Amino acid sequence: MIEFKMPSLGADMEDGTLIEWKKKPGDTVKRGDIIAEVETQKGLIEIEIFDEGIIDKFLIQEGTKVPVGAVMALLQPSGVSLETKKEKEPAPLQPTEEKTIKSTPISTAETRKIKVSPLARRIAEENHINLESVAGTGPDGAITKENVDHEIAKIEKIEPEKINAPAVAIRSAIAAAMSKSNSEIPHYYLEKKIDFTKALAWLQEANSQRSIKKRLLPVVLLIKATARSLSDFPDLNAIWENGLQQKKDINIGFVVSLTTGGIIVPAIHHTNLKSVDEIMETLNDIIPRARAFKLRSSELTDSTITLTSVGENGADVVYGIIYPPQVAIVGFGTISEQPFAEKGMLGIRSVVKATLAGDHRATDGLIGSRFLAAINNYLQNPDSL
Amino acid sequence: MENATTKIKTTYREALKQGLREALQNDERVFLMGEDVGRYGGAFAVSKGLLQEFGEERIMDTPLSEAGFVGAGIGAAIAGMRPIVEVMTVNFSLLAFDQIVNNAATLLHMSGGQVHVPVVIRIGCGIGRQLAAQHSHSWEPFYAHVPGLIVLSAGTHEDARNMLHAALQSPDPVILFEYTFLLNMEKEIPAEATPVTITKAKVRREGKDISIITYGAAVYKCLEAATELAKIGIEAEVVDLRVLRPIDETTFLASVSKTHRALIVEEAWRSVSISAEVSARIMEKVFYDLDAPVQRLCGAEVPIPYANHLEEAAIPQVNDIVNTVKKMIHHD
Numbered sequence: 039m040i041e042f043k044m045p046s047l048g049a050d051m052e053d054g055t056l057i058e059w060k061k062k063p064g065d066t067v068k069r070g071d072i073i074a075e076v077e078t079q080k081g082l083i084e085i086e087i088f089d090e091g092i093i094d095k096f097l098i099q100e101g102t103k104v105p106v107g108a109v110m111a112l113l114q115p116s117g118v119s120l121e122t123k124k125e126k127e128p129a130p131l132q133p134t135e136e137k138t139i140k141s142t143p144i145s146t147a148e149t150r151k152i153k154v155s156p157l158a159r160r161i162a163e164e165n166h167i168n169l170e171s172v173a174g175t176g177p178d179g180a181i182t183k184e185n186v187d188h189e190i191a192k193i194e195k196i197e198p199e200k201i202n203a204p205a206v207a208i209r210s211a212i213a214a215a216m217s218k219s220n221s222e223i224p225h226y227y228l229e230k231k232i233d234f235t236k237a238l239a240w241l242q243e244a245n246s247q248r249s250i251k252k253r254l255l256p257v258v259l260l261i262k263a264t265a266r267s268l269s270d271f272p273d274l275n276a277i278w279e280n281g282l283q284q285k286k287d288i289n290i291g292f293v294v295s296l297t298t299g300g301i302i303v304p305a306i307h308h309t310n311l312k313s314v315d316e317i318m319e320t321l322n323d324i325i326p327r328a329r330a331f332k333l334r335s336s337e338l339t340d341s342t343i344t345l346t347s348v349g350e351n352g353a354d355v356v357y358g359i360i361y362p363p364q365v366a367i368v369g370f371g372t373i374s375e376q377p378f379a380e381k382g383m384l385g386i387r388s389v390v391k392a393t394l395a396g397d398h399r400a401t402d403g404l405i406g407s408r409f410l411a412a413i414n415n416y417l418q419n420p421d422s423l
Numbered sequence: 424m425e426n427a428t429t430k431i432k433t434t435y436r437e438a439l440k441q442g443l444r445e446a447l448q449n450d451e452r453v454f455l456m457g458e459d460v461g462r463y464g465g466a467f468a469v470s471k472g473l474l475q476e477f478g479e480e481r482i483m484d485t486p487l488s489e490a491g492f493v494g495a496g497i498g499a500a501i502a503g504m505r506p507i508v509e510v511m512t513v514n515f516s517l518l519a520f521d522q523i524v525n526n527a528a529t530l531l532h533m534s535g536g537q538v539h540v541p542v543v544i545r546i547g548c549g550i551g552r553q554l555a556a557q558h559s560h561s562w563e564p565f566y567a568h569v570p571g572l573i574v575l576s577a578g579t580h581e582d583a584r585n586m587l588h589a590a591l592q593s594p595d596p597v598i599l600f601e602y603t604f605l606l607n608m609e610k611e612i613p614a615e616a617t618p619v620t621i622t623k624a625k626v627r628r629e630g631k632d633i634s635i636i637t638y639g640a641a642v643y644k645c646l647e648a649a650t651e652l653a654k655i656g657i658e659a660e661v662v663d664l665r666v667l668r669p670i671d672e673t674t675f676l677a678s679v680s681k682t683h684r685a686l687i688v689e690e691a692w693r694s695v696s697i698s699a700e701v702s703a704r705i706m707e708k709v710f711y712d713l714d715a716p717v718q719r720l721c722g723a724e725v726p727i728p729y730a731n732h733l734e735e736a737a738i739p740q741v742n743d744i745v746n747t748v749k750k751m752i753h754h755d
Contacts, residue, residue, distance in 0.1 A: 155683075156713045157711060184714075
């Protein structure tokens with residue numbers, strides 16, 4: 039039996055609330071299928087499954103909050119015949135089930151009888167208070183009005199957060215991750231001024247042959263150039279966990295600013311293998327989904343490096359803070375016309391300032407410097423992208 | 424208005440007598456009859472001096488025959504008089520129970536609304552001073568059970584003074600319970616008669632933490648308990664039912680809805696009692712306002728004992744009320 043567990047959608051995630059099962063017992067699932075929707079600090083996330091098989095049973099009810107790692111469903115691996123399934127099922131299943139139930143007492147609570155005064159029950163219902171979480175101090179441990187009022191007061195203290203819940207949750211997730219980064223990761227910073235004139239010319243040409251929907255934005259070239267450079271310097275496409283661990287896939291996490299405040303960083307899977315058009319398509323897909331808190335679990339967890347781009351009319355330079363356990367973040371400032379000296383001549387060029395913040399435990403400035411130079415090289419030859 | 428606010432200190436007995444005197448003065452149809460009410464001045468001296476003041480025609484000593492003189496009172500009422508019949512104790516009233524229940528209570532109904540029975544039957548009730556089981560019971564529930572009767576309980580000096588007047592205005596038979604235990608108790612009341620209703624219960628003390636619902640001789644005990652409880656920060660509301668039939672549920676239901684807890688205190692036996700009725704109505708009407716189970720303090724289900732300490736132990740006392748309320752609120 040395969041156990042499907044509550045995935046970790048980031049180092050800062052402790053638990054998630056199952057909102058909806060997207061499959062039902064008996065359904066055949068394959069790798070990449072959306073099995074559930076889970077509410078996290080980062081919004082409503084579609085959870086993908088990475089195993090193949092037939093869903094045997096769901097152990098968690100919709101609406102239940104469970105910790106990361108809790109077993110949520112059991113799957114019959116594909117290829118196991120029905121006969122063996124029948125033989126095997128009763129015995130080995132028991133312990134799994136018991137263990138699961140113990141780790142998630144919430145799901146069994148409805149069979150427990152709790153004493154509540156009629157008034158307390160009424161007030162709880164009117165205020166949507168879950169009586170399971172209220173300790174009773176009345177006769178025989180019954181929950182009284184006082185206990186429920188206390189619970190309401192507790193919730194009302196947190197209430198302001200709830201009004202714009204995702205924004206505040208994201209704010210605190212960012213706060214946690216960035217504080218951890220700044221206190222644990224020794225950052226070094228490098229900056230490179232890049233002449234973006236040729237790249238813009240290339241874009242203008244390329245877009246003249248594309249429908250409005252398919253037109254490319256400058257950022258696509260920045261992403262693509264970064265992906266290519268990462269292939270050259272794999273130490274930057276890595277995580278730091280008991281030492282440097284390079285990542286096979288290059289999945290650039292692209293920083294999306296939210297209208298409600300905060301940021302969310304979906305991964306562009308296999309960025310290095312995608313064409314510029316494919317990257318543009320991916321952006322057109324994930325940016326609106328990120329803003330609607332409708333990302334998939336893999337998009338939230340698979341980034342191997344982060345890229346932040348200021349965009350039009352913004353700051354000239356951006357110095358990033360690394361998202362742990364990654365070891366680097368690449369930043370691009372606003373593209374703007376600047377006086378630019380080259381070969382003894384002064385001209386006006388479109389310039390973008392690229393920065394790299396690197397984890398000095400993982401890499402040194404030399405690698406970072408060469409990496410920025412590589413990005414510059416690729417951008418000077420947009421055809422090669 | 425000056426007069427209305429002037430207060431005098433008076434005993435419960437004196438309050439009853441003033442009510443009687445005034446009734447006799449105000450309406451010539453009113454007369455008093457009962458055992459020893461005239462020459463002896465009443466078994467509890469409530470009517471002392473009235474014979475001299477109003478004469479034999481209006482203060483009538485009767486033979487020791489409750490069925491006879493209560494029946495005569497009912498007949499006089501039908502004939503247009505306003506008789507006040509005194510029955511010495513509720514124990515003896517059972518001898519007149521047939522007259523009260525089968526005649527007084529039924530005639531309006533059986534005559535198709537033609538025959539009213541405006542009799543007032545005053546009954547001494549509850550424990551006195553070691554009068555033992557045949558003179559001491561609390562049988563208000565017997566009478567409160569009967570449709571066609573209006574059953575009043577004068578648990579305060581105010582009602583002892585004023586309820587009789589209101590009762591005499593009723594076209595239908597009224598049973599007015601007076602409490603032997605309270606006769607010598609002194610309280611301040613307005614010197615002049617003050618109108619009271621015989622349809623509504625009354626909040627005797629306001630509070631927010633618990634409703635103590637009571638009647639009769641237990642009213643003052645509950646008020647004393649509320650004073651004790653206030654010292655430890657518990658604000659008890661005391662509801663005096665006053666009218667046991669037809670019972671005024673609006674007042675006690677509103678109180679329970681406000682305080683969310685109810686303790687019912689009565690000296691009558693627990694089973695099939697007024698408190699049972701009140702409790703049932705709370706469950707029926709304001710269940711979702713309750714924050715704790717309704718509790719009752721009632722008379723022990725024994726014939727009232729003669730021995731002083733046993734007599735005291737047989738009915739709820741101030742300490743019992745205080746302790747029960749503390750338990751209900753602090754759960755200790």
